[in-house]
Amino acid sequence: xxxxxxxxxxxxxxxxxxxxxxxxxxxxxxxxxxxxxxxxxxxxxxxxxxxxxxxxxxxxxxxxxxxxxxxxxxxxxxxxxxxxxxxxxxxxxxxxxxxxxxxxxxxxxxxxxxxxxxxxxxxxxxxxxxxxxxxxxxxxxxxxxxxxxxxxxxxxxxxxxxxxxxxxxxxxxxxxxxxxxxxxxxxxxxxxxxxxxxxxxxxxxxxxxxxxxxxxxxxxxxxxxxxxxxxxxxxxxxxxxxxxxxxxxxxxxxxxxxxxxxxxxxxxxxxxxxxxxxxxxxxxxxxxxxxxxxxxxxxxxxxxxxxxxxxxxxxxxxxxxxxxxxxxxxxxxxxxxxxxxxxxxxxxxxxxxxxxxxxxxxxxxxxxxxxxxxxxxxxxxxxxxxxxxxxxxxxxxxxxxxxxxxxxxxxxxxxxxxxxxxxxxxxxxxxxxxxxxxxxxxxxxxxxxxxxxxxxxxxxxxxxxxxxxxxxxxxxxxxxxxxxxxxxxxxxxxxxxxxxxxxxxxxxxxxxxxxxxxxxxxxxxxxxxxxxxxxxxxxxxxxxxxxxxxxxxxxxxx
Amino acid sequence: xxxxxxxxxxxxxxxxxxxxxxxxxxxxxxxxxxxxxxxxxxxxxxxxxxxxxxxxxxxxxxxxxxxxxxxxxxxxxxxxxxxxxxxxxxxxxxxxxxxxxxxxxxxxxxxxxxxxxxxxxxxxxxxxxxxxxxxxxxxxxxxxxxxxxxxxxxxxxxxxxxxxxxxxxxxxxxxxxxxxxxxxxxxxxxxxxxxxxxxxxxxxxxxxxxxxxxxxxxxxxxxxxxxxxxxxxxxxxxxxxxxxxxxxxxxxxxxxxxxxxxxxxxxxxxxxxxxxxxxxxxxxxxxxxxxxxxxxxxxxxxxxxxxxxxxxxxxxxxxxxxxxxxxxxxxxxxxxxxxxxxxxxxxxxxxxxxxxxxxxx
Numbered sequence: 038x039x040x041x042x043x044x045x046x047x048x049x050x051x052x053x054x055x056x057x058x059x060x061x062x063x064x065x066x067x068x069x070x071x072x073x074x075x076x077x078x079x080x081x082x083x084x085x086x087x088x089x090x091x092x093x094x095x096x097x098x099x100x101x102x103x104x105x106x107x108x109x110x111x112x113x114x115x116x117x118x119x120x121x122x123x124x125x126x127x128x129x130x131x132x133x134x135x136x137x138x139x140x141x142x143x144x145x146x147x148x149x150x151x152x153x154x155x156x157x158x159x160x161x162x163x164x165x166x167x168x169x170x171x172x173x174x175x176x177x178x179x180x181x182x183x184x185x186x187x188x189x190x191x192x193x194x195x196x197x198x199x200x201x202x203x204x205x206x207x208x209x210x211x212x213x214x215x216x217x218x219x220x221x222x223x224x225x226x227x228x229x230x231x232x233x234x235x236x237x238x239x240x241x242x243x244x245x246x247x248x249x250x251x252x253x254x255x256x257x258x259x260x261x262x263x264x265x266x267x268x269x270x271x272x273x274x275x276x277x278x279x280x281x282x283x284x285x286x287x288x289x290x291x292x293x294x295x296x297x298x299x300x301x302x303x304x305x306x307x308x309x310x311x312x313x314x315x316x317x318x319x320x321x322x323x324x325x326x327x328x329x330x331x332x333x334x335x336x337x338x339x340x341x342x343x344x345x346x347x348x349x350x351x352x353x354x355x356x357x358x359x360x361x362x363x364x365x366x367x368x369x370x371x372x373x374x375x376x377x378x379x380x381x382x383x384x385x386x387x388x389x390x391x392x393x394x395x396x397x398x399x400x401x402x403x404x405x406x407x408x409x410x411x412x413x414x415x416x417x418x419x420x421x422x423x424x425x426x427x428x429x430x431x432x433x434x435x436x437x438x439x440x441x442x443x444x445x446x447x448x449x450x451x452x453x454x455x456x457x458x459x460x461x462x463x464x465x466x467x468x469x470x471x472x473x474x475x476x477x478x479x480x481x482x483x484x485x486x487x488x489x490x491x492x493x494x495x496x497x498x499x500x501x502x503x504x505x506x507x508x509x510x511x512x513x514x515x516x517x518x519x520x521x522x523x524x525x526x527x528x529x530x531x532x533x534x535x536x537x538x539x540x541x542x543x544x545x546x547x548x549x550x551x552x553x554x555x556x557x558x559x560x561x562x563x564x565x566x567x568x569x570x571x572x573x574x575x576x577x578x579x580x581x582x583x584x585x586x587x588x589x590x591x592x593x594x595x
Numbered sequence: 596x597x598x599x600x601x602x603x604x605x606x607x608x609x610x611x612x613x614x615x616x617x618x619x620x621x622x623x624x625x626x627x628x629x630x631x632x633x634x635x636x637x638x639x640x641x642x643x644x645x646x647x648x649x650x651x652x653x654x655x656x657x658x659x660x661x662x663x664x665x666x667x668x669x670x671x672x673x674x675x676x677x678x679x680x681x682x683x684x685x686x687x688x689x690x691x692x693x694x695x696x697x698x699x700x701x702x703x704x705x706x707x708x709x710x711x712x713x714x715x716x717x718x719x720x721x722x723x724x725x726x727x728x729x730x731x732x733x734x735x736x737x738x739x740x741x742x743x744x745x746x747x748x749x750x751x752x753x754x755x756x757x758x759x760x761x762x763x764x765x766x767x768x769x770x771x772x773x774x775x776x777x778x779x780x781x782x783x784x785x786x787x788x789x790x791x792x793x794x795x796x797x798x799x800x801x802x803x804x805x806x807x808x809x810x811x812x813x814x815x816x817x818x819x820x821x822x823x824x825x826x827x828x829x830x831x832x833x834x835x836x837x838x839x840x841x842x843x844x845x846x847x848x849x850x851x852x853x854x855x856x857x858x859x860x861x862x863x864x865x866x867x868x869x870x871x872x873x874x875x876x877x878x879x880x881x882x883x884x885x886x887x888x889x890x891x892x893x894x895x896x897x898x899x900x901x902x903x904x905x906x907x908x909x910x911x912x913x914x915x916x917x918x919x920x921x922x923x924x925x926x927x928x929x930x931x932x933x934x935x936x937x938x939x940x941x942x943x944x945x946x947x948x949x950x951x952x953x954x955x956x
Contacts, residue, residue, distance in 0.1 A: 209683035212647050215670040216677040216754075217697035217744070227696075231687045310687070 041498065046418040049409055053427055056466045061293075061434075064442035068290045072279040085287045091267070095291065098264040101183060101248040108188040109244050110237075113195030114230075116343060119336045120196065121203035123328050132200075134344040136193045140571050141350055142527040143190050144547060145564045147257045149353040150177055150186055152363070152557065159353075162367040182258055187251060189346055191244040198240030202233030208324045235307045242303035243432075249292045250435040253529065257551065264292045265437050265530075272441055273534065286441065293438045300433035351568050357561030376562035380546075386539065387546040387563070390460075394532075394542060395525040397461035402472040402521050405465075407514070410476035411502070415485065432470045436530025439467045444534050457540050460532060464525040472521040479513025480506075519578045523571055543567055598623040598784045599644065599752060604653035606639055613639040614650065615808035621784055622800075626775065628787045630795040631805035632831070637788045638756055640805075644786060645677055645754050646670035658751055671700075676745030676783075677754040681761060682737045684729040690716070690740055691725040697748045715747045718777065735766045742774065746781065753778060753785035759794065771797050792832045796820070804828050822867070826955045829882055836888075836927050837955070838862075840881040842873050852954055854881050858923035863899050863949040873954065880955045885930035887951035890918060891944040892937065900947040908939050920945055 069077050085091045119125075120132055138146065153159045154176035161173040176182060206229065214228045252265035261267060271278075271285025328336060358376055360369030380387070409428065412421050443463050447453035453462070483506060491501040507514075529544035536545055543563050550560040597620035606614040614636040621627045629637035642648040644655055646662065646669055654664040657675075662668045685693055691712055698708045716722050719739040729737055738758060745753055758774070759767045775798045778785050789795050795802050796816045804811045804819065804827075812824040823829035826837065840854035843861065850866030852873060864881050873879070895901065904920040904927065918929040920943055927945060937943060 207681065207683065209679040209681055210685055212645075212670070213677065213679055213683035213685070213741075213744075214696070215647065216645055216673075216675055217748075218671040218700040219696070220669060220671040223700070228685060232685070234687075 039498075042412065042416045042418050045408055046412055046416075046420065046424070049405065049412065050420070050424065052405060053424065056462060057427060057431065057469070060442035060446035060466075061438070063446040064286065064293075064438065065290060067445050068283070068286045070283070072283050081283050081287045085284055085291070088284070090262075091284055091288065094262045094264050094267050094288065097262050098248055098292075101180070101187070101263060102245045104180070104184045105187045105191060105248055106241060106245045108184055109192050109195045110241070112188070112343070113192055113199060115339065116192070117196045117199035118203055119340060121200040122324060122326055123333070123336055124325050125328075125333065125336065131340045131344060134347055135196055135340070137347050138190045138350075139193045139197075140523055140575060141190075142529075142544060142564065142567060142571075143251060144253050144257070144529065144544065145354060145568060146190055146350050147186055147254050148357075148547075148551070148557070148561060148564055149350040150182075151257065152357055152561075153349055153353050154182070157365055159367045162365070166367065178258055179260070183255055183260060186254055186258075187247055191247050192343070194240035194243050195237065196240075198236040198238075199233055202236035203229070205236075206232045211324065235310050238303050238307050242299055245299060246296045246433060246435075249296050250437065250530065252437055253548065264288050265435060268292065268437055268441070269533070272444075286445075289435070289438050289441050292435050296433045296435055297430060300430070351565070354561045354565045354568065357557055358565035359562075361558050363557070376558045377566075379559055380562055380566065384541075384546065387541050387543050388566075390540060391526055391542040391544075394457075394461045394464055395522050397458075398464035398468070398525045399518060399522050401461065401465040402468065403514075403518065405469070406472040406476045406517070407507075407510075409473055410480045411506075413477060414480040415488075428469050428473055431467070434467075436467055436528065437534070439463060440531040440534030443531070454535060457537075459535050460540055460542070463531045463535055464528050467528060467531045468521055468524045471524055472517045475517025475520065476510065476514050479510045479517075482513070483509055516578050519574050523574055526570065527567065597621065598625075598658060599786070600654075600656040601640070601644070602654045602656065604640065604643060604650050604655065606636075606643060606648060606650040612808050614643070616653065617805075617808070617810050619803060619810065619813070621786060623784055624782045625800045626778055626785050626787060626798060628789060628795040628799035628802045629805055630789060630792060630802050630831075631811075632790060634807075635805040636808040637790075637803075637805050641754055641756055641786055641788045644752070645675055646673050673752075674750055675752045675754055676748065676750035678738075678741045678745050678756065678758040680757040682729075682734075682741040684732075684737050684740045684744070686729050688728075689725065690721070690727050690729070690732075693729070693740055694744045694747050696744070701748065711747055712743075715743045718746070719743045734762055735770065738762060738770065742777070746777075746783075749781075750783065753783045755785065755787045757788055757790070760789070760791070767794070774798065796832075804831060806831075823953070823955065826880055826882070829953075829955055834885055834928065834930075836883050836885065837880040838882065838925060838927075840879050840954075842875050842877045842879060842954075844875060845873055851949065854879065854954070856881060857925045858904075859902055862947070862952065864952040864954050865950045867953055882953045882955045883927075883947050883951055885917065885928045887948050888927060888929040889946040889948070890920075890929055890931060890935070891946070894944045895946065898946045899949050900952065902945050902947070904943055904945055906937050906939055906941050906943050909935070918943075 068081055069079065071078050071080050086095075116135060120128065120135070151158065155161070156173045156175065156178070158176075160176065161170070164170045165173065177185065210232060211224055211228055214224045219227060248263065248265075250265060252263075252269040255261060255263045255266045256269070261270060265288075268285045268288040271281040271288070275281040275285075356369055357363055359372055359374065361371050361373050361375055363369040363371075409424065412418055413425050440463065443459060443466075444454060447459060448455075453459050487509065488501050488505055491505045492498070496504065527544060528542075529548060532542055532545055533548065536542070541549065543566065547560045547563045547567075550563070551557070599619075599621040601617060601619040601621075603616050603618060604614050605612075605616045617636075617640065619627075619640075629640055631637050639648060643650050644657075646667070649667065650663070655662040657673065660668075662673065685696075688696070694712045694715060695708050698711060703711070712725065713722070716725065719742055721736060721739050721743065724732070724736070729740065732740065738761075741758070745755075755774070759770055762770065771794055787795075787798060789798075799816055801813060801815055802819050803813045806827055812819055812828045814822075819828060820832055823832065823835075829835045830837075838856050840856045840862065843853040843855050845852050852864045852866070854862050854864060856862050862881055894903070902922050904922040907919045907921045907926065910917040910919070914932070916931050916933075916935060918931060918935065918937075920927050920929055922945065927947075929945065
C-alpha cells in the first residue's frame with residue numbers, strides 16, 4: 038500500500054478522533070464524576086437507577102419503544118405487502134406518500150397533529166359541531182398520542198425494509214411451500230415473513246431506538262418522563278443544579294448504551310441471517326399478484342388512510358402558516374402573509390443560519406466522506422474497517438448525545454463551542470454516516486479498471502480521482518449530498534444544546550416560537566417553509582436520481 | 596394408462612405464446628422428460644402441471660381428476676412433489692424442518708414424521724445432517740434436500756424443473772443416475788424438465804422435444820435419436836450432417852428416396868414417414884449422423900452412396916476423432932474411433948449408409 042493512503046488514513050482518523058471519539062469519551066468520563074467531592078465513581082449510575090423517578094423514565098422509554106415498534110410492525114407489514122405484491126394503480130404515488138415522513142422533520146408532524154387532533158383542534162371541533170360528542174376527546178395528549186405520532190414518523194423504515202424483502206425473496210421459496218401444501222396465511226407466516234426478518238430488523242432497530250432519541254415530541258405533548266426529554270430538561274434548564282445535571286448526563290449515556298447495544302445486536306443478527314445470495318438462477322422480479330376485488334378495495338382504503346394521515350402534516354401546517362388567530366375554529370378564517378413577513382423581515386437570520394450551517398457541514402461531509410469511501414473500497418489500509426465501524430455507529434447515537442458531549446468537550450480547554458463553527462461541526466458529526474454510505478455504494482459500482490486505465494495512461498492518483506472517479510461517482514454522490522443537506526437542515530437534537538443568541542436555525546426557531554408563547558402561526562410558517570425547501574431539494578434529486586422514491590430509498594437510517 | 600393428461604394446454608404471457616395447445620400423456624410410473632432450448636415452453640408446461648401457472652385454455656387431468664375444467668385446484672391440493680431449479684430449500688429452517696414441512700401440514704403424527712424424514716434422508720444419502728442449516732451444505736447436498744422434501748410425502752407426481760442445472764458437470768452426471776434409480780424404485784410418475792439432451796437421454800423413459808411452445812416429437816430416447824421427426828429435433832439431439840438436396844425419385848417398391856446433392860447426381864436415402872408425401876424436385880435435407888459414415892483410404896467395392904472427398908481437417912476429442920471431409924465443397928463431419936494416419940489434404944472415400952440417411956425438413 039502506498040504512503041499517501043497511510044497519510045490519508047491518519048488524517049481521517051484524526052478528524053474522527055477529534056470530532057467523534059474525543060467528545061463522546063468526555064461525555065462518558067463526565068458521567069463518572071461525583072459532583073459533591075469532585076472524585077470519580079459509579080455513584081451517579083447507582084443513584085440514577087435507585088431513584089424511582091429516573092428508573093421510571095427508563096422503563097417508560099422502553100415501554101414506548103416497544104409500543105412504537107409493535108404499532109409500526111402491525112401497520113407496516115400489510116402496507117409493505119400491499120406495496121410490494123399487489124398489482125395496483127398509483128403505486129409510485131402511494132409509495133412516495135407513505136415514505137414521506139422520512140424527509141419531513143419529526144417536529145413538523147407533532148405541530149400539525151396538535152392543531153388537527155388537539156383538545157380544541159379541528160377534528161374535535163368538527164365532531165362537537167355536528168353533535169357527535171359533547172366534550173373533546175383526548176386524541177393525542179398522553180402515551181397513546183406519543184405512540185401514534187412516533188409510529189407514523191417511523192412507519193417508513195418498517196415499510197421500506199419489508200417491501201424490499203417481499204420483492205427480493207426468491208419466488209421459488211414460496212412456490213415450494215405452495216407445492217408442499219401450505220396455502221395463504223400459513224405460507225406467509227412460515228416462509229415469507231421469516232425470510233424477510235433480516236430486512237425487517239434493519240428498519241425495526243431504528244424504530245425501536247427513536248424514542249431514545251426523540252426528546253421533542255414527548256415535550257410538546259406535555260410528557261417529560263422519558264429518557265431523552267429528561268436529559269434535555271436537566272441539562273439545558275437545570276445545569277446549575279449539579280445533581281440534575283449529572284442525572285441528565287447519565288440518562289444520555291444510558292440511552293446511548295441502549296442504542297449502541299441494540300444496534301450492534303441487530304447488525305450481528307442480520308449479518309448472521311443473511312439469506313440473500315443463497316439461492317441462484319432466478320430471473321423473476323418478485324411475485325406481483327392480482328388481488329381479488331374486495332381485497333383490492335381494502336388495500337386501497339388502507340393506503341389512502343395512511344396517506345391522508347401523512348398528508349395532514351403539510352396541509353395543516355400550510356393552513357396555519359397562511360393564517361393567524363386559528364383558535365377554536367375547525368379551519369382558519371383570517372388569512373394573512375403576516376407570518377411569512379415576520380420570518381423574512383424580522384428574523385431572516387434563521388434562514389441564513391440554516392443554509393450556512395448545513396452548507397458548511399455538507400462541505401465537511403464531502404471532504405471527509407469521499408476519501409473515507411475511497412479508503413474503504415479501494416485500499417487495504419490497516420484499520421479501515423474500524424474507521425467504517427466507528428462512523429457507522431454514529432447512525433445509532435442519539436443526537437442529544439452528540440449535542441451534550443460537544444457542550445462538555447468544547448467549552449473549556451478547547452473552547453470551540455464559543456464560536457459558531459461548532460454548529461456546522463456538530464451537524465457534520467451527527468450525519469457522518471449518511472453521505473459516507475452513499476459515496477461508498479457508488480464507489481462499489483465504479484469499475485476499478487476505469488481508474489487503472491487512467492493511471493496506466495500516466496495520470497497520478499489525485500488526477501485520476503478528479504478527472505475519472507469523481508465525475509463517474511457524481512450521480513450517486515449528489516443524491517447523498519442532497520440527503521445529507523436535508524438531514525442537516527432539519528437537525529435539532531444536536532443544535533439545541535449548542536446554539537447561542539444569533540446562531541438559531543429554522544428548527545430551533547420553530548421550537549422557540551412554540552415554547553415562548555404558543556406562536557403557532559410563526560412556528561407553522563417556519564415548518565411549512567422547511568417542508569417546501571425539502572421538497573424542492575427532493576425534486577432536484579429525483580431529477581438526478583430517477584424518482585423521488587429512489588431519493589427516499591437512499592436514506593435508510595435516522 | 597395415462598396418469599397425467601395434458602389436454603390442449605394454452606398459455607401466454609402478454610403477447611408471447613409460451614405453450615401452444617399441446618397434447619401430452621404421462622403413463623403411470625413413467626419418467627417423462629420435457630426437453631428443449633430455453634423459451635420453448637417446457638418449464639411453463641411443468642408449472643402448469645404444478646398449478647403455479649394458470650393456463651388460458653385446456654385442462655390437466657391427474658389420476659382422473661381435472662385440475663382446471665372443474666374449478667382450479669391450487670398447488671397445495673394437487674398432491675405433487677416438486678424439485679426447483681434453484682433448490683428453493685428454505686434457508687431459515689434446518690434440514691429436518693425443511694423436509695418435515697409438508698408432513699406437518701398434513702398433520703402426520705410427530706413420531707411418524709421423524710421416521711419418514713430419517714428414511715428419506717437415508718435414501719438421498721444425507722443421514723445425520725438433520726440439524727444443519729442449508730447454508731452449511733454444498734450445492735449437491737441442497738439438491739438432495741430438495742429431492743428428499745419432494746419425496747417424503749409420497750407424492751402422486753414428482754415434478755423436476757432443471758434440478759441439476761446449477762451443479763458442476765461431474766456432480767451432475769452422478770446425480771442423474773441417482774435420481775433415475777431412486778424415482779424408478781419408488782415408482783413415482785415424474786415429469787422432468789431439462790435443456791441438456793444428454794441428461795434427457797440418460798434419465799427418461801420417454802422424451803418430449805419442444806420448441807416455441809409446440810411439441811416437436813415424443814418418443815423413447817433411442818427413437819428420437821435414430822428417427823428424429825424433423826430437422827430441429829435432429830439438430831438439437833446429437834450431431835447431424837445436413838446435406839442440401841433435391842428429391843429425384845421415390846422408389847415405389849421400397850419407399851426409399853434418391854436425391855441430387857451438390858456432390859452427387861444420386862444419393863440413396865431410406866424410407867421415412869416424410870417420404871410418403873414427397874414430390875420430385877422438392878428441396879430437402881439429406882441427413883446422416885457422423886458415426887454412420889464410413890471412411891476408406893481405398894475405394895471399397897460394391898457400396899451404395901460412396902463418394903470421394905478431401906480431408907479438410909481433423910479434430911481430436913480424446914475418445915474419438917472428428918474428420919471434416921469436403922465432398923466437392925460440402926463439408927461432412929465423420930466420427931471415427933481409431934486413429935487415422937491420413938494427413939489433411941489427402942483423398943478419402945466416404946460411404947453414407949443409405950439405411951442411415953434420412954430425409955428431413
